[in-house]
Amino acid sequence: xxxxxxxxxxxxxxxxxxxxxxxxxxxxxxxxxxxxxxxxxxxxxxxxxxxxxxxxxxxxxxxxxxxxxxxxxxxxxxxxxxxxxxxxxxxxxxxxxxxxxxxxxxxxxxxxxxxxxxxxxxxxxxxxxxxxxxxxxxxxxxxxxxxxxxxxxxxxxxxxxxxxxxxxxxxxxxxxxxxxxxxxxxxxxxxxxxxxxxxxxxxxxxxxxxxxxxxxxxxxxxxxxxxxxxxxxxxxxxxxxxxxxxxxxxxxxxxxxxxxxxxxxxxxxxxxxxxxxxxxxxxxxxxxxxxxxxxxxxxxxxxxxxxxxxxxxxxxxxxxxxxxxxxxxxxxxxxxxxxxxxxxxxxxxxxxxxxxxxxxxxxxxxxxxxxxxxxxxxxxxxxxxxxxxxxxxxxxxxxxxxxxxxxxxxxxxxxxxxxxxxxxxxxxxxxxxxxxxxxxxxxxxxxxxxxxxxxxxxxxxxxxxxxxxxxxxxxxxxxxxxxxxxxxxxxxxxxxxxxxxxxxxxxxxxxxxxxxxxxxxxxxxxxxxxxxxxxxxxxxxxxxxxxxxxxxxxxxxxxxxxxxxxxxxxxxxxxxxxxxxxxxxxxxxxxxxxxxxxxxxxxxxxxxxxxxxxxxxxxxxxxxxxxxxxxxxxxxxxxxxxxxxxxxxxxxxxxxxxxxxxxxxxxxxxxxxxxxxxxxxxxxxxxxxxxxxxxxxxxxxxxxxxxxxxxxxxxxxxxxxxxxxxxxxxxxxxxxxxxxxxxxxxxxxxxxxxxxxxxxxxxxxxxxxxxxx
Amino acid sequence: xxxxxxxxxxxxxxxxxxxxxxxxxxxxxxxxxxxxxxxxxxxxxxxxxxxxxxxxxxxxxxxxxxxxxxxxxxxxxxxxxxxxxxxxxxxxxxxxxxxxxxxxxxxxxxxxxxxxxxxxxxxxxxxxxxxxxxxxxxxxxxxxxxxxxxxxxxxxxxxxxxxxxxxxxxxxxxxxxxxxxxxxxxx
Numbered sequence: 001x002x003x004x005x006x007x008x009x010x011x012x013x014x015x016x017x018x019x020x021x022x023x024x025x026x027x028x029x030x031x032x033x034x035x036x037x038x039x040x041x042x043x044x045x046x047x048x049x050x051x052x053x054x055x056x057x058x059x060x061x062x063x064x065x066x067x068x069x070x071x072x073x074x075x076x077x078x079x080x081x082x083x084x085x086x087x088x089x090x091x092x093x094x095x096x097x098x099x100x101x102x103x104x105x106x107x108x109x110x111x112x113x114x115x116x117x118x119x120x121x122x123x124x125x126x127x128x129x130x131x132x133x134x135x136x137x138x139x140x141x142x143x144x145x146x147x148x149x150x151x152x153x154x155x156x157x158x159x160x161x162x163x164x165x166x167x168x169x170x171x172x173x174x175x176x177x178x179x180x181x182x183x184x185x186x187x188x189x190x191x192x193x194x195x196x197x198x199x200x201x202x203x204x205x206x207x208x209x210x211x212x213x214x215x216x217x218x219x220x221x222x223x224x225x226x227x228x229x230x231x232x233x234x235x236x237x238x239x240x241x242x243x244x245x246x247x248x249x250x251x252x253x254x255x256x257x258x259x260x261x262x263x264x265x266x267x268x269x270x271x272x273x274x275x276x277x278x279x280x281x282x283x284x285x286x287x288x289x290x291x292x293x294x295x296x297x298x299x300x301x302x303x304x305x306x307x308x309x310x311x312x313x314x315x316x317x318x319x320x321x322x323x324x325x326x327x328x329x330x331x332x333x334x335x336x337x338x339x340x341x342x343x344x345x346x347x348x349x350x351x352x353x354x355x356x357x358x359x360x361x362x363x364x365x366x367x368x369x370x371x372x373x374x375x376x377x378x379x380x381x382x383x384x385x386x387x388x389x390x391x392x393x394x395x396x397x398x399x400x401x402x403x404x405x406x407x408x409x410x411x412x413x414x415x416x417x418x419x420x421x422x423x424x425x426x427x428x429x430x431x432x433x434x435x436x437x438x439x440x441x442x443x444x445x446x447x448x449x450x451x452x453x454x455x456x457x458x459x460x461x462x463x464x465x466x467x468x469x470x471x472x473x474x475x476x477x478x479x480x481x482x483x484x485x486x487x488x489x490x491x492x493x494x495x496x497x498x499x500x501x502x503x504x505x506x507x508x509x510x511x512x513x514x515x516x517x518x519x520x521x522x523x524x525x526x527x528x529x530x531x532x533x534x535x536x537x538x539x540x541x542x543x544x545x546x547x548x549x550x551x552x553x554x555x556x557x558x559x560x561x562x563x564x565x566x567x568x569x570x571x572x573x574x575x576x577x578x579x580x581x582x583x584x585x586x587x588x589x590x591x592x593x594x595x596x597x598x599x600x601x602x603x604x605x606x607x608x609x610x611x612x613x614x615x616x617x618x619x620x621x622x623x624x625x626x627x628x629x630x631x632x633x634x635x636x637x638x639x640x641x642x643x644x645x646x647x648x649x650x651x652x653x654x655x656x657x658x659x660x661x662x663x664x665x666x667x668x669x670x671x672x673x674x675x676x677x678x679x680x681x682x683x684x685x686x687x688x689x690x691x692x693x694x695x696x697x698x699x700x701x702x703x704x705x706x707x708x709x710x711x712x713x714x715x716x717x718x719x720x721x722x723x724x725x726x727x728x729x730x731x732x733x734x735x736x737x738x739x740x741x742x743x744x745x746x747x748x749x750x751x752x753x754x755x756x757x758x759x760x761x762x763x764x765x766x767x768x769x770x771x772x773x
Numbered sequence: 774x775x776x777x778x779x780x781x782x783x784x785x786x787x788x789x790x791x792x793x794x795x796x797x798x799x800x801x802x803x804x805x806x807x808x809x810x811x812x813x814x815x816x817x818x819x820x821x822x823x824x825x826x827x828x829x830x831x832x833x834x835x836x837x838x839x840x841x842x843x844x845x846x847x848x849x850x851x852x853x854x855x856x857x858x859x860x861x862x863x864x865x866x867x868x869x870x871x872x873x874x875x876x877x878x879x880x881x882x883x884x885x886x887x888x889x890x891x892x893x894x895x896x897x898x899x900x901x902x903x904x905x906x907x908x909x910x911x912x913x914x915x916x917x918x919x920x921x922x923x924x925x926x927x928x929x930x931x932x933x934x935x936x937x938x939x940x941x942x943x944x945x946x947x948x949x950x951x952x953x954x955x956x957x958x959x960x
Contacts, residue, residue, distance in 0.1 A: 620819060
C-alpha cells in the first residue's frame with residue numbers, strides 16, 4: 001500500500017486494528033517468547049490472525065513485537081532474526097485476505113543514552129535491520145509501538161524512513177496516567193515533535209486502560225496534526241482461578257473506544273489483555289464511521305525531552321553558551337568536559353530563558369562526538385530546549401540526530417543552497433528555523449532585508465515548510481560601528497506586518513559600547529514595540545530581562561512561565577548532577593558534623609525531597625537517575641568513614657524473573673536503593689526461581705525485589721515467593737514492573753512497589769520494623 | 774403464527790451521539806470531560822439490565838382491521854407487525870434513580886434505553902428487509918392515522934405477548950416497548 005492510498009483511506013472511515021498477541025497467546029497456554037511461534041507453530045499465529053480478521057480488523061500486525069536483534073540476543077535467538085520476521089509476514093499475509101498487514105516493531109528493551117547505555121546509532125541500526133526484513137517481506141506498513149523513550153522512537157522513525165519513503169508508518173508512545181512517559185516526556189512534547197517528523201499516524205498504546213487513556217488521548221488530539229491511532233489495555237491483569245485475566249470486558253472496551261473516535265481517532269485497536277472478542281464487539285458497535293474533524297491548536301512549541309515551551313508570546317533564547325573568545329570554555333569543550341555548558345544552561349533556565357543557544361565557536365577543532373556528547377549531557381540534566389547555533393552542516397546534523405526534542409536551527413542564510421540543507425534537517429529531525437535576512441552580505445536598508453525575507457518565505461512555502469516554524473532575523477549590527485539601528489527596527493515592522501515572525505541577536509547592537517546592558521534593554525523595548533517575536537540575549541542582564549517583562553506587559557503579553565524552581569540548594573546540587581560540588585559540600589560539612597549526621601540528616605533528607613519532587617511530577621526520571629548517581633559517591637565516602645555495619649540500612653537482592661529480559665526498571669531501583677542507603681545485590685535478568693533461592697541462601701538478604709514486565713512472566717513472582725516460603729527463607733518479597741499491580745501482589749502474597757521510590761519507601765519501612773523487634 | 778426472537782444485547786447498544794442528544798448533551802464536548810466516565814458507567818449499568826425480546830408475525834393486509842392500516846400502506850400486500858421490549862429491569866433502574874432523587878442518572882438511562890430500543894428496532898427492521906426486499910417505512914401506532922390505543926389489539930390479539938401489559942391509553946409496560954409495522958411491496 002502506498003502512503004497516499006493509506007491517507008485517503010484514513011479520511012474515509014475509522015479503521016480497526018487488531019488486539020493483543022502476547023497476552024492472548026499466554027491465555028491460550030503459550031509460554032516463552034511468542035515470536036518463536038513464527039518458526040515453531042505458525043498455525044497458532046495464523047489462527048489468531050484469522051480470528052482478528054473475522055472479528056472485523058482492517059489491519060493486523062505481524063507477530064514481531066520483540067523480534068529485534070537486541071531482544072532476540074537476550075533469548076539467545078539472534079540467529080533466528082531473519083526467519084522470525086520473514087515468517088511472521090508470510091503467516092499474516094497468508095490469512096489477511098485483502099486486509100492490511102503492518103509490521104510490528106517495539107523497543108529494543110534498552111534505553112538510549114543518557115537514560116541507558118545504548119548508543120543512538122546502534123538503536124538506529126537495530127530498527128533498520130528489523131524494518132528492512134519486514135518491508136522486504138511485503139508488509140503494507142510499519143507500526144512502532146510501546147515506546148517510552150522519545151529518542152528511541154526517533155531512531156526507529158528515522159531508520160524506517162531511511163529505508164522507504166513510501167511505506168505507511170504509525171508511531172506510538174506509551175504514557176502513564178499523568179500524560180508522561182516513564183522517561184518524563186509529555187504527550188504534548190510527543191505530539192509536537194511528531195507533527196514535524198515523517199510519520200503518517202501517531203498514537204498511544206499500552207500501560208493504561210481505556211478510561212485512564214482518554215484524558216491523555218484528549219491532549220494528543222488537541223495538538224497533533226497527524227491522523228490518530230489508539231490501543232488501550234483491557235485493564236490491569238488480575239489472577240482469576242489461577243490464571244491471569246484482564247478486567248475490561250469486551251462491551252466496556254467498545255463503549256470507551258467510541259469516545260476515542262469522538263475525540264478524533266482514525267484507527268482503534270487493543271493492546272494487552274484485549275482479544276478477538278474485544279475487537280469483535282468494538283467493530284460491531286462502532287461499525288462504519290467517518291473520522292471526526294478535529295480542532296487542532298496551531299501553536300508552536302520548542303521542547304527538550306522533558307520541557308515544553310510555547311513560542312507564541314515571546315521566545316527568550318539564552319546566548320551564554322558561546323565559546324567564541326572564551327578560552328577556558330573552549331578548552332573544556334575540546335576535552336569533552338561539558339560541566340560548564342551544563343552549568344550555563346541551568347543558570348539561564350533560572351534567569352527565565354525558554355531555550356538555550358549552543359555555539360561552540362571553535363568548530364574546526366571539534367568532532368561529531370563533541371556535539372553528540374554535549375547533547376547527551378544536556379539531556380541528562382533535562383535542559384531547556386536547544387537552539388543549534390552550529391555552522392558546520394554535518395555537526396549540526398549530528399546534534400539534531402542525537403537530540404530528544406524539538407529544537408531550533410540557528411540559523412540559515414537566505415540562499416537556496418544553505419536553506420535546502422537546513423530544510424532537509426527540519427523535515428528529518430523536526431524543529432524550528434531562524435533565517436537571516438541576508439544572502440552573502442548584510443543589506444543596508446530595511447526594505448532590502450524585508451525583500452529577502454519575503455523571497456525566502458516563498459521559497460520555504462514552496463518546500464512545504466510552514467512559516468509558523470520560521471523566524472526571520474532582521475539583523476542587528478553594532479551601533480558603535482556607526483550602523484543605524486533604525487534599519488533593524490523598520491525591518492521588524494515590515495516583517496511583522498507581513499505576518500512573519502522575527503528574532504534578533506540582541507547583544508550585537510552594543511558590541512564595543514559602554515553601558516551595554518542599558519543599551520540592549522532600550523533597544524529590545526523598541527523592537528518589541530515593532531512586533532519582535534524572539535531574541536537571543538544575555539539573560540544575566542537584569543535590566544534587559546526586567547525591561548523585556550515590562551515591554552511585554554505593555555503589549556498585554558507575558559513571557560512563558562518558568563516551571564517550578566527547586567529552592568533547596570543541596571537538592572539543586574544533587575538534581576543537577578554536580579558531583580564535585582556535592583563532594584566538596586560533604587567535606588566542608590565534615591568539619592563540623594559527624595558522617596552519620598550528614599548521611600542521614602542531610603543527604604538522605606535531600607534524596608527524600610527529590611523523591612517528593614519526582615512524585616509530584618516536578619522532576620522526571622532522568623533527574624531521579626542522575627540524582628541517585630550523583631549522591632552515590634558522597635554516600636560511599638561517608639560510609640567508608642562510618643564502617644559498613646553502621647552505614648547500610650539493609651541488604652536487598654534484586655532479580656528480573658525467569659523468561660523476562662527487561663532490566664531497566666530493576667537497574668533504576670538498584671540505583672535509588674543504593675543512594676537510599678541499602679546494600680544491593682543485582683543477580684540479573686531471566687533468573688530462575690531456584691537460582692533466586694540459592695542466591696538468597698548465599699547472600700542472606702533482608703528483602704528480595706523482583707521485576708516482571710510482561711504478563712507472560714508475572715506468574716514467576718508467585719513461584720519465587722512460594723519457593724522461598726517453602727524453603728523457610730525469611731525475606732520480604734517486593735515486586736514491581738509493568739505487569740504487576742497491588743491486587744496481583746496481594747494474590748501472590750508479596751508487596752507491590754509501583755516505582756523505584758515506592759520500593760525505597762517500602763524497604764525503609766521493612767528495616768525500621770525489623771529494628772524495632 | 775407468532776415468532777419470538779431473543780436478540781444479542783450487543784444489538785441494542787445505542788449510538789452515544791444520539792442518546793446523549795436525546796438527553797440534551799453534546800457528545801463531542803462530553804468526550805473531553807471527566808463526566809464521560811460517569812456516562813460510560815451508566816451505559817454499562819443500563820446494558821446489564823436489559824433483557825431484549827422481539828415478537829413478530831406476518832399478516833395479509835386484508836386480515837387486519839382497517840383502523841390498524843396506516844394510510845401509507847396503500848400498495849402493500851403483506852404486513853409484518855413486531856413488538857420489541859427491553860424488559861422490566863431497565864424500567865426499575867430508571868425508577869430507582871428517579872425515586873432516589875438522582876435525576877441525572879435517571880435522565881441518562883432513560884435516554885439510553887429509548888435509543889437502545891430504537892437501535893434494536895433498526896436491527897430487526899434491517900433483518901426483515903434483507904429477507905423481504907422493498908417495504909414501507911417502519912410505522913408505529915400513535916403516528917399518522919393509527920391510534921396509539923391500537924397497541925392493545927396488537928399486543929393482546931395479534932402477537933399475544935404476555936410479558937407486555939397495555940393500558941387503556943395505549944401505553945405499554947414495560948415502558949421501553951414499541952410496536953412497529955412494515956408493509957411489503959413485493960411479497
